[in-house]
Amino acid sequence: xxxxxxxxxxxxxxxxxxxxxxxxxxxxxxxxxxxxxxxxxxxxxxxxxxxxxxxxxxxxxxxxxxxxxxxxxxxxxxxxxxxxxxxxxxxxxxxxxxxxxxxxxxxxxxxxxxxxxxxxxxxxxxxxxxxxxxxxxxxxxxxxxxx
Ligand SMILES: [Zn+2]
Ligand SMILES: [Zn+2]
Numbered sequence: 307x308x309x310x311x312x313x314x315x316x317x318x319x320x321x322x323x324x325x326x327x328x329x330x331x332x333x334x335x336x337x338x339x340x341x342x343x344x345x346x347x348x349x350x351x352x353x354x355x356x357x358x359x360x361x362x363x364x365x366x367x368x369x370x371x372x373x374x375x376x377x378x379x380x381x382x383x384x385x386x387x388x389x390x391x392x393x394x395x396x397x398x399x400x401x402x403x404x405x406x407x408x409x410x411x412x413x414x415x416x417x418x419x420x421x422x423x424x425x426x427x428x429x430x431x432x433x434x435x436x437x438x439x440x441x442x443x444x445x446x447x448x449x450x451x452x453x
Contacts, residue, residue, distance in 0.1 A: 308387060309370050318368060323350055327361050328385070331371055336382040336393070336402060372428050376402070384428065393431040398439035402431075 309328050313320050323346070330345040331337060337345070343358045362383060365371045372386050374393050382393075382402070391406035414425050435443075 309385060312368075312370060312387075316368070323353060323357070324361060324365070326350060327358065328365065328370065331383050332385055336374070336384055336404075338380055338382055342383070374429055374431055376431050388428075390427050392427045395431050395433055396436035396439055397433050398435055398443075401436050401438075403436070 326346045330342045391404040395402045
């Protein structure tokens with residue numbers, strides 16, 4: 307379900323600021339609150355960090371957006387209406403990508419069956435190394451490979 311419809315259906319107060327924040331989350335790929343602020347304050351210069359944080363919390367409570375904890379104190383947001391996906395993050399360069407293939411469903415079912423646990427994929431991030439960083443490490447040769 308799309309968020310405009312969700313807002314209408316639940317009779318939530320639809321302020322232009324909220325719409326701008328939802329649009330920023332929709333168009334940017336997993337922005338942080340800071341990125342959302344930068345984007346939205348172009349349109350609403352009076353918006354500050356506190357307002358954005360409060361709005362993000364409200365939108366989360368209303369079930370419109372979800373957040374994911376990345377390394378450190380980074381928290382990123384995506385629309386709750388996006389397909390279930392797993393965030394993968396490169397430990398070298400910090401690049402994030404999303405995996406939403408069919409394996410999530412079968413792995414989720416298997417985990418649920420064996421340990422009776424429901425995985426919230428979207429809240430989860432997995433760490434590894436992206437293609438570019440693996441290629442760069444290979445190009446540098448084994449001499450630089452410090453572990
Ligand atoms: Zn996400
Ligand atoms: Zn990388």
